[in-house]
Amino acid sequence: MTNCCNIIITGVGGQGTVLAGRIISLAAEAAGYDVKVSEVHGMSQRGGSVITQVRFGDSVAAPIIAFGKADIVLAFEKLEALRILPYLTKDGKIIVNNRALLPMPVITGVMKYPDDIEQQILSVYDDAEIFDALALAEEAGNAKSLNIVLLGRLSKLLDWPQNYWTDAIAKAVKPRFIELNLKAFALGRE
Amino acid sequence: MVKKLMTGNEAVARGFWEASGRVVSAYPGTPSTEITENAARYDELYAEWAPNEKVALEVAIGSSMGGARSLAAMKHVGLNVAADPLFTVAYTGVNGGLLIVSADDPGMHSSQNEQDNRNYARAAKIPALEPADSAEAKNFTKLGLALSEQYDTPVMLRLTTRISHSQSFVELEDREEIENKEYKKDITKYVMTPAGARPRHLQIEARMVALAEFAATSDINRAEYRSKEIGVVCSGAVYQYVREALPGASIYKLGMVYPLSYQSISKFSQQVNKLYVIEELDPFIENILKSWGIECVGKDIFSLCGEIFPETIASELADCPLPEITKTPSIPPRPPVMCAGCPHRAVFYMFNKLKLTVTGDIGCYTLAAAPPLSAIDSTVCMGASIGMAHGLEKALGRDSSHHTVAVLGESTFMHSGITSLINTVYNQSAVTTVILDNSITAMTGHQHNPASGRDAKGEIAPMLDLAALVKACGVKMVNVVDPFDLAKSEKVLKDSLAFDGPSVIIYRQPCVLLGKTAVNNACIVDPKECIGCKRCLKCGCPALGISEGRAIIDDKQCTGCGLCAGLCPKEAITAAESEGK
Ligand SMILES: Cc1ncc(C[n+]2csc(CCOP(=O)(O)OP(=O)(O)O)c2C)c(N)n1
Numbered sequence: 001m002t003n004c005c006n007i008i009i010t011g012v013g014g015q016g017t018v019l020a021g022r023i024i025s026l027a028a029e030a031a032g033y034d035v036k037v038s039e040v041h042g043m044s045q046r047g048g049s050v051i052t053q054v055r056f057g058d059s060v061a062a063p064i065i066a067f068g069k070a071d072i073v074l075a076f077e078k079l080e081a082l083r084i085l086p087y088l089t090k091d092g093k094i095i096v097n098n099r100a101l102l103p104m105p106v107i108t109g110v111m112k113y114p115d116d117i118e119q120q121i122l123s124v125y126d127d128a129e130i131f132d133a134l135a136l137a138e139e140a141g142n143a144k145s146l147n148i149v150l151l152g153r154l155s156k157l158l159d160w161p162q163n164y165w166t167d168a169i170a171k172a173v174k175p176r177f178i179e180l181n182l183k184a185f186a187l188g189r190e
Numbered sequence: 191m192v193k194k195l196m197t198g199n200e201a202v203a204r205g206f207w208e209a210s211g212r213v214v215s216a217y218p219g220t221p222s223t224e225i226t227e228n229a230a231r232y233d234e235l236y237a238e239w240a241p242n243e244k245v246a247l248e249v250a251i252g253s254s255m256g257g258a259r260s261l262a263a264m265k266h267v268g269l270n271v272a273a274d275p276l277f278t279v280a281y282t283g284v285n286g287g288l289l290i291v292s293a294d295d296p297g298m299h300s301s302q303n304e305q306d307n308r309n310y311a312r313a314a315k316i317p318a319l320e321p322a323d324s325a326e327a328k329n330f331t332k333l334g335l336a337l338s339e340q341y342d343t344p345v346m347l348r349l350t351t352r353i354s355h356s357q358s359f360v361e362l363e364d365r366e367e368i369e370n371k372e373y374k375k376d377i378t379k380y381v382m383t384p385a386g387a388r389p390r391h392l393q394i395e396a397r398m399v400a401l402a403e404f405a406a407t408s409d410i411n412r413a414e415y416r417s418k419e420i421g422v423v424c425s426g427a428v429y430q431y432v433r434e435a436l437p438g439a440s441i442y443k444l445g446m447v448y449p450l451s452y453q454s455i456s457k458f459s460q461q462v463n464k465l466y467v468i469e470e471l472d473p474f475i476e477n478i479l480k481s482w483g484i485e486c487v488g489k490d491i492f493s494l495c496g497e498i499f500p501e502t503i504a505s506e507l508a509d510c511p512l513p514e515i516t517k518t519p520s521i522p523p524r525p526p527v528m529c530a531g532c533p534h535r536a537v538f539y540m541f542n543k544l545k546l547t548v549t550g551d552i553g554c555y556t557l558a559a560a561p562p563l564s565a566i567d568s569t570v571c572m573g574a575s576i577g578m579a580h581g582l583e584k585a586l587g588r589d590s591s592h593h594t595v596a597v598l599g600e601s602t603f604m605h606s607g608i609t610s611l612i613n614t615v616y617n618q619s620a621v622t623t624v625i626l627d628n629s630i631t632a633m634t635g636h637q638h639n640p641a642s643g644r645d646a647k648g649e650i651a652p653m654l655d656l657a658a659l660v661k662a663c664g665v666k667m668v669n670v671v672d673p674f675d676l677a678k679s680e681k682v683l684k685d686s687l688a689f690d691g692p693s694v695i696i697y698r699q700p701c702v703l704l705g706k707t708a709v710n711n712a713c714i715v716d717p718k719e720c721i722g723c724k725r726c727l728k729c730g731c732p733a734l735g736i737s738e739g740r741a742i743i744d745d746k747q748c749t750g751c752g753l754c755a756g757l758c759p760k761e762a763i764t765a766a767e768s769e770g771k
Pocket residue numbers: 217218219220265267268271302552553554555572598599600601602603626628630631632633634
């Protein structure tokens with residue numbers, strides 16, 4: 001239980017965090033681990049902050065990750081990356097799509113979207129990977145494959161054979177989107 | 191043996207299938223919805239969406255009486271709606287096994303309250319099982335059906351969000367083929383008149399005693415001895431958190447959370463120096479232990495509200511230091527919003543503009559209560575909007591109905607709005623009821639309903655004619671309007687408000703996420719024309735924003751519905767050409 005790897009996937013409802021969680025869990029299964037995943041369904045999927053939590057190891061008890069215990073964070077949006085930092089261990093790794101989606105209090109002008117998010121993250125996690133994952137998803141052929149681009153980047157941190165990932169993707173997405181998503185994965189991994 | 195990662199909800203459906211289940215009836219509700227969605231994928235199972243939870247439970251009671259193993263699934267508040275049949279099916283008992291799944295939502299991830307439905311098991315005098323992961327969710331489903339038949343009782347399977355929506359490994363087994371029980375007419379068992387119910391009540395009290403004996407001997411309740419310093423009684427997801435946070439503690443893990451066995455728990459309590467009960471929400475187990483004189487600590491330390499987390503348990507009871515946490519400055523929250531292109535938005539924009547009093551209801555449209563629309567005055571429970579508008583008129587006088595609307599979705603209307611509409615006709619108020627018909631039950635993730643034209647398995651089904659239905663209730667002014675037609679929508683709304691009698695407007699346009707609306711190109715802002723007045727922002731669309739004093743539109747999110755274009759005083763926003771709308 002103490003030797004679990006804890007991954008948090010965060011983003012905005014509708015960005016595909018649940019699917020990303022499922023793919024990681026399938027790959028972790030292929031790697032022979034015990035796995036637990038906590039998903040979010042329901043109200044917050046309508047454009048709210050969402051987190052999916054994946055834990056794998058020899059034996060996993062709780063499906064959720066405590067503050068300060070996530071080893072890796074995959075953030076689909078910048079502000080959500082900042083919001084999740086209290087979950088990340090001091091020596092954790094964070095991968096961030098550097099695009100902004102404005103939350104309603106910002107759209108209505110009540111609050112300001114911070115303009116120094118990247119610096120804030122880098123000041124605590126200087127090896128944070130912050131990049132334009134959306135551009136790569138579009139290059140793959142569809143902005144919706146953003147989640148898979150980020151998984152491609154994540155895959156470099158876990159020393160699993162690449163086919164664990166590609167098999168998991170093939171299992172988890174609709175047949176007609178497999179090719180597109182494999183391309184997105186490869187672009188993310190490059 | 192094949193093992194598979196499954197959510198708790200998938201595992202319940204699997205367990206029901208393996209245990210030769212036959213009939214599932216349910217009304218959607220987070221976190222219970224996927225039980226029925228998964229059940230519908232098994233050919234051997236009949237699975238349906240009922241219009242509400244009371245109907246769902248009654249269907250399951252009927253099929254159980256007919257001898258089939260049956261399941262009714264609902265979210266915690268759904269059991270309030272189904273409470274009437276619940277309390278009496280506890281008396282009649284069953285024929286085929288009957289499982290009632292209550293998916294509770296501690297922390298209110300997606301709910302209007304966080305009631306603790308273990309209280310229902312006690313109040314209705316039925317046993318309740320609570321699994322701690324997906325494997326147990328499957329096993330307890332099967333056990334629950336067997337217990338139901340053995341003890342002639344409906345059984346509650348109590349889940350929580352963290353069990354329903356967490357994945358863990360489940361070992362797959364084959365479907366057992368169990369014959370349906372024979373249906374036999376038995377008036378003394380199934381007709382609950384006072385004379386019939388009095389002897390049944392004696393039987394259910396005896397049944398609870400027998401079930402407490404089962405609790406003492408069954409291995410679903412078990413003592414795990416480690417250090418004798420601390421002993422913890424717990425169940426469900428909290429059991430996993432306790433193992434995580436207090437690896438050295440002894441645990442009494444309950445699989446059956448009602449009834450409890452005095453002997454087993456008191457024996458455990460004598461083995462440990464200090465006994466804690468860790469449970470989310472009410473001190474349900476704690477109070478029972480205390481009523482037996484077993485000394486324990488629970489809600490003195492742990493909150494009555496919200497979820498319990500591993501770190502909460504560790505910080506209260508463990509002696510290990512907590513990890514250092516990265517602090518972040520205060521940043522804008524990201525509350526859920528109506529989607530870009532949602533057909534509900536235009537209606538609430540009008541309500542806001544006309545400064546109407548709006549009694550609201552429960553669905554995606556509840557999100558219109560948030561700024562900038564702020565266009566809902568009340569939300570209590572499904573179906574409450576119409577009754578409350580009627581009550582407002584009785585309190586404030588008839589004039590109030592000329593600037594008040596009751597608003598609800600079509601699924602909610604059929605669930606429990608229709609009786610209140612009949613009341614407005616019968617008791618003669620002038621309530622204007624607005625039904626937002628997006629042809630799907632959207633909030634819970636797009637389930638079919640009697641007005642969507644499809645059933646739970648996706649097959650074509652008869653489609654309820656909502657307009658004919660409300661007319662048949664006696665409503666004299668009934669209109670069906672496309673909410674994207676702003677001018678007509680507003681005119682009909684004003685006419686209906688002015689009408690001196692009950693009126694109904696059905697705003698009809700499919701949910702944008704169904705992809706049935708003609709998808710247009712994104713709207714475009716002409717920065718030379720835009721004067722930065724921000725009027726477009728008042729519709730609360732997540733695709734809009736302001737950059738350097740001018741409106742901008744995110745073409746990834748915009749569906750080209752054109753609502754913002756209609757609000758622009760300078761015609762600076764062009765709605766893209768629609769493809770056959
Ligand atoms: C008694 C009860 N059952 C179920 C739910 C879960 N629930 C919330 S909103 C909703 C459906 C709303 O559908 P509809 O009224 O058609 O509105 P839409 O979301 O499609 O806009 C359901 C089933 C609930 N809150 N209360």
